[in-house]
Amino acid sequence: MSTDLRSVGFSEVRERLTANRLTVWEALLNRGPSTGSELAAYMRWTVLSVRPRVVELQAMYHAAATGERRDGEHVFRAVQPAEAMKLHEAARSTYALEMRAQAKEAASITTVRTQDFSQMALFS
Secondary structure: OOOOHHHOOHHHHHHOOOHHHHHHHHHHHHHOOEOHHHHHHHHOOOHHHHHHHHHHHHHOOOEEEEEEEEOOEEEEEEOOHHHHHHHHHHHHHHHHHHHHHHHHHHHHHHHHHHHHHHHHHHHO
16 A cells, blocks of 8 residues: 555545455454454454554544553544545545645745756856
């Protein structure tokens, strides 16, 4: 998942919810808020198989930390598709604003540098 998911549509995010990610998401839906260790025990998987999928689900807006900790671990909840779509769209809007601001800044830096070189040519 190297693509910044804020730059793609929600349908593409949903298409990536397959195989192990989908299995972990469904287990989180069924079990309810859980730590990685609790979810791994529930699923009878290793925690090293579950935790990375939970992190991926967070990046895909399909899991969220509750703010609670149990036994030193964060507790996560499954995010329903409608809420995930709203979270994605909000992040996508923020991303678009960030990209516009970066482009504007890059354009102004280029303009300043061009002006500096023009002035240097006048004085040589």
